[in-house]
Amino acid sequence: MKSALTQLPCMLQALQHRIRSYRYPQTVFAWAIVSRIGRDDRKYMGRIVDLPCGEGEVARELSRSLKCHVIGIDISAECIRRAWQNTVEDVRFETADLYDYLVREQGIDVLCIVNSLFCLTDARRAIDLCLTAIRPGGSVFVVIPNIHSPNYRAFHRQNPCVNKWAVSAPEARAFFEAVGFRVVSFKGVARARWYGRSGLRWLRSSWHLYLLAENYCKTLLSLGTPSYFVIELAKQQREDTKLET
Numbered sequence: 001m002k003s004a005l006t007q008l009p010c011m012l013q014a015l016q017h018r019i020r021s022y023r024y025p026q027t028v029f030a031w032a033i034v035s036r037i038g039r040d041d042r043k044y045m046g047r048i049v050d051l052p053c054g055e056g057e058v059a060r061e062l063s064r065s066l067k068c069h070v071i072g073i074d075i076s077a078e079c080i081r082r083a084w085q086n087t088v089e090d091v092r093f094e095t096a097d098l099y100d101y102l103v104r105e106q107g108i109d110v111l112c113i114v115n116s117l118f119c120l121t122d123a124r125r126a127i128d129l130c131l132t133a134i135r136p137g138g139s140v141f142v143v144i145p146n147i148h149s150p151n152y153r154a155f156h157r158q159n160p161c162v163n164k165w166a167v168s169a170p171e172a173r174a175f176f177e178a179v180g181f182r183v184v185s186f187k188g189v190a191r192a193r194w195y196g197r198s199g200l201r202w203l204r205s206s207w208h209l210y211l212l213a214e215n216y217c218k219t220l221l222s223l224g225t226p227s228y229f230v231i232e233l234a235k236q237q238r239e240d241t242k243l244e245t
């Protein structure tokens with residue numbers, strides 16, 4: 001009884017960390033990626049690189065859900081500092097330019113580019129480099145905003161100049177295929193709109209949990225519009241390419 005009481009503060013701290021780490025929409029992205037990779041506690045999924053990782057939310061959730069070795073890369077030293085600060089999971093974070101990283105590192109099992117192509121200086125180069133950095137049979141997961149969703153429209157109204165790479169779903173598919181990827185799956189996610197919803201501030205720090213619950217219900221009932229697409233890409237096998245030409 002006494003030892004249980006002494007452990008209580010640590011348990012509460014761990015619970016608080018866990019609740020705070022469920023960020024919306026990043027948790028939804030990570031869950032969609034995990035469901036594609038397949039949760040298997042016995043199988044080692046290899047090296048998964050999340051780049052750019054921002055403050056590491058997706059990397060953390062991947063590390064929690066899969067037996068793997070996760071690395072988060074971001075050019076912002078401040079983002080990487082916060083990622084280290086918020087992470088108790090077994091994830092390694094590194095401050096680096098993703099173009100340099102993808103040239104330097106090869107044979108990666110899974111690469112994730114989450115909601116970031118739109119703010120990169122050269123999205124085409126980043127995707128070209130992904131193709132050479134993954135091992136044969138490896139996968140790339142790209143998360144892009146659905147430009148026809150209310151969430152994106154609200155974002156774009158407030159940030160008209162941010163998007164350097166805003167494409168529709170068919171344009172994205174054609175783009176990845178032109179680079180040399182096979183589009184394995186293309187899934188709409190995150191049906192709870194969050195951008196510009198001022199009412200959420202009354203929920204204080206619980207708004208992420210509220211949106212996760214709202215998203216869960218809307219997904220179950222197919223309500224609302226997915227705000228993002230999670231796209232799984234695989235390297236074209238030489239035989240596939242031959243068949244298509």
Ligand SMILES: C[S@@+](CC[C@H](N)C(=O)[O-])C[C@H]1O[C@@H](n2cnc3c(N)ncnc32)[C@H](O)[C@@H]1O
Binds near residue numbers: 097099
């Ligand atoms: C919109 S945030 C997305 C971060 C994260 N994937 C997420 O979903 O929360 C874009 C991130 O790209 C990073 N970034 C921009 N250019 C980069 C580059 N050349 N190399 C690495 N990171 C870069 C920024 O520092 C920023 O953290």
